[in-house]
Amino acid sequence: MLLKRTIPVAIAFVVGLWFAIQYYVPTSFSERSLTWASNWAKILLGFAYILGLYSLVHVHWQKIRRGQPGYGYSLLVYVGLVGTLVLGLSGEVQTLVDIATGKAHHFADFQAYSTHDKPIPNFSSGFDWVYNYVFYPASATMFSILAFFIASAAYRTFRARTIEAAFLLIAAIIVMFGRVPIAAAVHRAIPDVADWIMANPNMAVKRAILIGISLGTIATSLRIIFGIERAYLGGD
Amino acid sequence: MDTQAQGDTTTTRGDRIFYVVLTLLFVGLSAWSLSGETGHRFTAPDGTVSWLPVGRGPAWETLGVLVAAGLTLALYSFLYKDNPFFKAAEHIYVGVGLGYSLVIAWFQYIKAELYFPLVKYWVRDGVQGQPDYLLIVPLVLGLFLLARFIRPLQWLSRWSFAFIIGFGSGVAIPNIIHANVLQQMQSSMAAIEFGNVWLAANALCALLGVVSVLVYFYFSVEHKGAIGVVSKIGIWFLMISFGASFGYTVMGRMALFVGRVQWLIEEWLRIPLSS
Known part of the structure; x- marks a missing residue:
């Protein structure tokens, strides 16, 4: 009980309270402590990625092991993952081998970053290739596909049945139309109206929602610090 | 999907x-x-x-x-x-x-x-x-995080989560009060310049929007009478904002689509679109 519940709650209390107060006590020690903790959080984030890796690998391994329908696609996840890791970390493996054997190896010299600890100017590594020709195009395409689904959903659901729905519809049409060059050709005020909607009513609502979310976040943070909210500890 | x-x-x-x-x-x-x-x-x-x-x-x-x-x-x-x-x-x-x-x-x-x-x-x-020997602390906490893979030691990961959650909560409170509450309220109220009618109208519009939307989300009183009227105005502001955000998102995604098509034409098919 002490190790499993009391100490974690105490850690959250001490760390949370310290960093809530630290902002208002700007001594050199408190500022250094913020720098330390920020770096520590980054390191923990790095370790957390390993948990994510395990989760994805485990899910797809179960599909492959059981021969579930579509398990071939899970193999493609492995191809993408292993390929990217090999290209990105082969230099690190080379460095490890160099340290272990005491001799310099060159099997990963095509990777600029890791073998030399810093990027070489104008050197395009295999990892860059994966980013430029696989990751970036796929990301941009995935996000752009959503334009069609959002537009299609809007076409089916947008109906100006009430005055509120009419406001929503008109604002959406003005902002969409105001963002294309032909709008200024139709009437030069349309892009200005679209900009005005974004900069005034829209910004006011975003501001109000941000204030509401922030008050909720502060309340939740206080509940965590004082041990009222313990969902992060999980079960038992 | x-x-x-x-x-x-x-x-x-x-x-x-x-x-x-x-x-x-x-x-x-x-x-x-x-x-x-x-x-x-x-x-x-x-x-x-x-x-x-x-x-x-x-x-x-x-x-x-x-x-x-x-x-x-x-x-x-x-x-x-x-x-x-x-x-x-x-x-x-x-x-x-x-x-x-x-x-x-x-x-x-x-x-x-x-x-x-x-x-x-x-x-x-x-x-x-x-x-830097202080870094032994996050190293140990990181290893504790990986203890989730070992069933009898899974509880050790709670110490790491407690540090992350506690740090995030502690840092969030002052930063959010400063940046997301006080500064947003200040920007909503202090920008009214009565010398310029257009700027004053815009600033009043922003103030009315912030106040009415906050009133709409305030559920501790019944939305009747004056509160009801203000909250109704808040709904109108919300609808305009949702519409504007929708339009902005669609056009952002459309720009990505245009970018991809342009890339296909220029880089894949090698047809120059501009001189």
Whole structure:
């Protein structure tokens, strides 16, 4: 009980309270402590990625092991993952081998970053290739596909049945139309109206929602610090 | 997408025709673009792009363009319906995305923040300087995080989570009060300039929007009388904002789509769109 519940709650209390107060006590020690903790959080984030890796690998391994329908696609996840890791970390493996054997190896010299600890100017590594020709195009395409689904959903659901729905519809049409060059050709005020909607009513609502979310976040943070909210500890 | 993927597994004759046409389209257009005199795409160290005859230039960039074009077409094929091309591209993307994040996490978080200042001194000989022993704390907490894989020691990961959650909560309180509450309230109230009617009207509009939306979300009093009127105005503001956000999002995604199509035409098919 002490190790499993009391100490974690105490850690959250001490760390949370310290960093809530630290902002208002700007001594050199408190500022250094913020720098330390920020770096520590980054390191923990790095370790957390390993948990994510395990989760994805485990899910797809179960599909492959059981021969579930579509398990071939899970193999493609492995191809993408292993390929990217090999290209990105082969230099690190080379460095490890160099340290272990005491001799310099060159099997990963095509990777600029890791073998030399810093990027070489104008050197395009295999990892860059994966980013430029696989990751970036796929990301941009995935996000752009959503334009069609959002537009299609809007076409089916947008109906100006009430005055509120009419406001929503008109604002959406003005902002969409105001963002294309032909709008200024139709009437030069349309892009200005679209900009005005974004900069005034829209910004006011975003501001109000941000204030509401922030008050909720502060309340939740206080509940965590004082041990009222313990969902992060999980079960038992 | 998952629901559709699981529920729609039959392949019709129309689907097969679509797969064949898509494959032929990709192979045919790729062959056509490669058959030109321009050859391989080559980016010089100074950033200038040139085309070298096939067999004389580095083939990696050409291969990359073909891979990217294939992935783009495969992902857009989802607009017809869920299909094997889309699923294959989607799964490759998931694997590459995680691999990319892991490599970045290694270089930016673990290597930069832990290996160089601490571990390097242990594993390499003759390194100048002093190790930062304070980093043993996050190293231990990181190992505790990995204890989730060992059932009897799973509870150790709670200490790491407690640190992350406590730190995040503690840092959030003053920063959010300052940036998201006080500064937003100040900007809402202090910007009214009565010397300029247009600016004053805009500032009053923003103030009315902030107040009315906050009143709409205040559920501790019944929305009747004056409160009801203000909250009704808040709903109008919310609807305008939702519409504007929707339009803005659609146009943002459209810009991405236009960018992809432009890329396909210029880089894959090598048809210059601008001089």
